[in-house]
Amino acid sequence: xxxxxxxxxxxxxxxxxxxxxxxxxxxxxxxxxxxxxxxxxxxxxxxxxxxxxxxxxxxxxxxxxxxxxxxxxxxxxxxxxxxxxxxxxxxxxxxxxxxxxxxxxxxxxxxxxxxxxxxxxxxxxxxxxxxxxxxxxxxxxxxxxxxxxxxxxxxxxxxxxxxxxxxxxxxxxxxxxxxxxxxxxxxxxxxxxxxxxxxxxxxxxxxxxxxxxxxxxxxxxxxxxxxxxxxxxxxxxxxxxxxxxxxxxxxxxxxxxxxxxxxxxxxxxxxxxxxxxxxxxxxxxxxxxxxxxxxxxxxxxxxxxxxxxxxxxxxxxxxxx
Numbered sequence: 001x002x003x004x005x006x007x008x009x010x011x012x013x014x015x016x017x018x019x020x021x022x023x024x025x026x027x028x029x030x031x032x033x034x035x036x037x038x039x040x041x042x043x044x045x046x047x048x049x050x051x052x053x054x055x056x057x058x059x060x061x062x063x064x065x066x067x068x069x070x071x072x073x074x075x076x077x078x079x080x081x082x083x084x085x086x087x088x089x090x091x092x093x094x095x096x097x098x099x100x101x102x103x104x105x106x107x108x109x110x111x112x113x114x115x116x117x118x119x120x121x122x123x124x125x126x127x128x129x130x131x132x133x134x135x136x137x138x139x140x141x142x143x144x145x146x147x148x149x150x151x152x153x154x155x156x157x158x159x160x161x162x163x164x165x166x167x168x169x170x171x172x173x174x175x176x177x178x179x180x181x182x183x184x185x186x187x188x189x190x191x192x193x194x195x196x197x198x199x200x201x202x203x204x205x206x207x208x209x210x211x212x213x214x215x216x217x218x219x220x221x222x223x224x225x226x227x228x229x230x231x232x233x234x235x236x237x238x239x240x241x242x243x244x245x246x247x248x249x250x251x252x253x254x255x256x257x258x259x260x261x262x263x264x265x266x267x268x269x270x271x272x273x274x275x276x277x278x279x280x281x282x283x284x285x286x287x288x289x290x291x292x293x294x295x296x297x298x299x300x301x302x303x304x305x306x307x308x309x310x311x312x313x314x315x316x317x318x319x320x321x
Contacts, residue, residue: 025054025269030066030077033156034185035211037082039289040259040281042300044081046308047315052271062158064237067091071101073264079276080260084111087160087255090235096260103273104260107280109209111255113161114220115152116206118196122219125201129222130172133203139177141201147179153188153204154180164233165205167246178203189294192216209287211294223251257283278318 027048031041045056059077061069067088069077083104085092095102115130122128125138132138133150142150154169155162162182169180188204189212195202196216206212206220224230230249234242259276266273285307292303308315 025052025272026056026075027054027078027265027269027272028057028059028069028075030069030080031058031060032062032066032080032082033060033158034082035290035294036209036286038300039286039293039303040081042304043289043307044079044259044276044279046301046304047275047318048272050305050308051315051319052275054269054272063088063091063160064158067095067102067260070260070262071095071099073101073262075264075268078262078265078269083258083260084161085256085258086233086253087164090160090238092260094237101263102260103263103266103277105258105276105279107278108256108258109281109283109286111207111209111257111283112220113205113207113252113255114223115165115203116212116218116220117201117203118192119217119219120196120199121201122221127221130174132221134172134174134177136177138201142178142203144200144202149177149179150201150203151181152178152202153191154182155205156184157182160235161205161207163235163242163246164248164252167233167243167248171247171249189215192218209283209285209290211287211290211292213287214291215295224249226251226253228253257286274320275318278320280318 029041029044031038041058045058048054048056061077063080066077066080070080083092092102092104096104117127125141127133127138133142133152139150142152144151152169154165166180169175169178191202192204192212193216206218212218227250230247232247234245236242239245259279261273261276265276289303289307292298293300
């Protein structure tokens with residue numbers, strides 16, 4: 001019979017060591033490309049290995065790949081560390097509500113997202129609203145490739161939010177002035193740093209929590225107030241005609257961000273599943289994690305181990321102690 005979280009954690013506290021390799025519970029943690037998700041994935045792994053005495057592997061993947069693997073329940077990927085809702089609602093509706101093969105945490109933290117520019121660029125050009133990016137004088141100052149349009153980073157390939165932002169650029173009537181760009185987040189960060197150093201214009205998708213707020217002096221632009229009637233988003237996983245069927249003309253609602261895991265984990269590794277059910281973070285925790293990684297260039301696993309050591313009482317709570 002497998003030990004519970006309480007039993008495993010107590011053994012560690014009493015100096016009895018972790019469970020033997022043959023009895024260790026196992027989990028495969030999905031790792032999406034954004035920094036916050038990488039940080040949380042490393043934190044989950046650290047707790048599983050150091051406090052539960054289990055085995056944990058990190059598996060890179062996008063949202064579709066991770067949710068599909070959790071649904072299959074074979075242990076290829078067991079957990080998604082950073083599910084943003086309603087961004088990824090198409091996946092939760094399918095696998096959490098429909099197939100009922102994936103469990104969603106009941107302990108979310110709050111997220112916010114929009115579009116940012118540097119504060120200096122905003123003040124110099126009187127930019128306060130997303131519509132200001134459609135002014136010809138502003139777009140010209142954001143044109144780095146000479147094609148007559150400014151560039152705006154809308155997210156990384158595979159991000160549900162990037163699809164939302166692509167629709168927003170169209171429905172905010174910015175396409176005549178702005179080219180929506182998809183690239184890895186590291187490309188965006190480098191471009192933000194470079195544009196500020198050179199006093200150039202640049203706009204980009206931004207969200208809280210995130211390291212960007214610790215790294216640069218940026219401001220989030222105003223958008224029309226969230227209106228569900230004007231926010232109809234169909235993801236590519238729902239329809240090949242997603243772009244045509246979608247209409248997004250308002251700001252996103254505030255987000256609930258949490259982890260999700262395969263329900264099959266409760267049978268294969270019950271102690272780890274119990275830990276996931278209790279796991280919770282605050283937005284400031286994630287922003288700081290992301291800053292340590294993106295801003296200071298530290299390894300996610302080093303940041304996670306340091307945090308676990310400094311916050312043992314919170315970890316005890318996750319383990320039911």
